[in-house]
Amino acid sequence: MDKQQPQQQWQQAVTAYAQAINRYVAQGCEQGWDDLEEPQHAATEHLLDAWQAALQAINQPGVDEQQRQAFRTAWPPAHLPLVPLLDTHGQGISNVLLLDDGSLLARIGMPYEKGQVVRIDQQGVTPVIGIEHFGRCPQRRYFALANAEGVRVTDGWGGPQVARLPWPSGLEGLPAGYPFDPFDLPPTPTTLVPFAQGQRVLLVSAEGIFLLAAEGATRLLPRQSQILEELAEGTDPDDIALGLAMEHGAVSPDGRLIVVGEQSSRHLVLDDQLALVAQVGPGGEYPHFALFNRRGDQLIVNACHFYNGGTLGVRVADLPGLDTDYYSEDPRTPLLQDGARVYAGVAGDGEYIVGDAYGYLRAFGEDGAEHWQHYLGSTISAMDISADGRTLVAASHAGFISVIALGSGRPEWQIGTGAHGEVRRWLFWKGWDKALVW
Known part of the structure; x- marks a missing residue:
């Protein structure tokens, strides 16, 4: 049997499928979907052993960049051929950041899992000791670094410490005189966001959402008013749910x-003194996500239902006093993107790029105009973009981290409508001795 045969079969199957899907999408967008039949991927499961052997070989010491590029040409990255392996090896990656030196910071594992923080550069993958969770301020200057002892804020990655913030006790914002229990363990961060001055951090967790400061923590959700309301109705304190689901913050x-x-809440907007500014009714059943644009003059909020969702936009100038209900048709909160959870x-710059439950990155303008879509596969779990807007990094529940050069042109094996090319993919798979670069 020809030695080239497995990689040729893979290359042909992956490329033919990508091109067929891209034609299918173009036709559907142009003439409607009714008479179109979705293309099917050729069988590739019998090629997985050969692919894995080739991947491991290209990750041996001494392999240069030219050899890596030749490997990517011979075995173009794809998601569908790997689906048979994902139940065993796939895992979520809960956070990624592009550092200014071009390296990557990632947390392997979801927030509620033990996980590990690593730094990824041209030399490989290095564990970051003593940090269990991390976050960065929107201006890219301050970093929040968390472990069991508390949250440190540093001025730059590896820079001087500017604040040390204690974990909440769990009793903050709870009415006195009731038998509420403090946390046994620190809350597990879903999101950590330092503020512009580096002295405060927003902590989003399933145990509650808090504002962390040197003088102590303040509970933002659940709100004290709703807890008091439940107590006034005669609810036993033991039956009051203080935990959150689909918790989010920005x-x-x-x-x-x-x-x-x-x-189960609307999207709440507070000022820096924690006064309520607005309550935005979601465009779906379950509020799920929030993000400001780069200029800080527009906010998007997403709510989901099953694997779909709706994203509303609202100008910051329209927020004071805004009070809308679920599925409101208020012109101040238009639907900018329909479909993505x-x-x-x-x-x-002038656009949002979101990752959805179906494995797509979707870009749309601040006016809601659709810009492009790019397929990575599996549910997208984390994203970041470089300061110059040219490099995007996206991670998924398949255990992939994909580094994408925006505007660099679309490879023939890429499913998508944008002119963007992946330059590197890391596989952080359970059961493997180390991460492998594709």
Whole structure:
């Protein structure tokens, strides 16, 4: 049997499928979907052993960049051929950041899992010791670094410490005189966002959403008013749910506005003194996500239903006093994107790029105009974009981290409508001795 045969079969199957899907999408968008039949991927499961052997070989010491590029040409990256392996090896990657030196910071594993923080550069993958969770301010200057002892804020990655913030006790914002229990363990961060001055951090967790400061923590969700309401109705304190689901939060670039929400609340906007500015009714059943644009003059909020969702936009100038209900048709909160259940997103120049539950990155303008889509596969779990807007990094529940050069042209094996090319893909798979670069 010809030695080239497995990689030729893979290359042909992956490329033919991508091109067929791209034609299918173009036709559907142009003439409607009714008479179109979705293309099917050729069988590739019998090629997985050969692919894995070739991947491991290209990750041996001494392999140069030219050899890596030749490998990517012979075995173009794809998602569908790997689906048979994902139940065993796939895992979520809960956070990624592009550092200014071009390296990557990632947390392997979802927030509620033990996980590990790593730094990824041209030399490989290095564990970051002593940090369990991290976040960065919207201006890219301050970093929040968390472990069991508390949250440190540093001025730059590896820079001097400017604040040390204690974990909440769990009793903050709870009415006195009731038998509420403090936390046994620190809350597990879903999101950590330092503010513009580096002295405060927004902590989003399933145990509650808090504002962390040197003098102590303040509970933002659940709100004290709703707890008091339940107590007034005679609810036993033991039956009051203080935990959150689909918890989310964002801080405006100037640090003057905070957005918080969870699956059974509207999206709440607070000012920097924690006064309620607005209550935005979601465009779906379960509020799920929030993000400010780069200029800080627009906010998007996403709510989901099953694997779909709706993203509303609202101008910051329209927020004071805004009070809308679910599925409101208020002209101040137009639907900007219909369809995506958003798990991660970034703001580019004049556009948003969000990652959805179906494995697509979707870009749309601040006016709601659709710009492009790009397929990575599996549910998108984390994203970041470089300061110059040219490099996008996206991670998924398949255990992929994909580095994408925006505007660099679309490879023939890429499913998508944008002119963007992946330059590197890392596989962080359970059961493997180390991460492998594709």
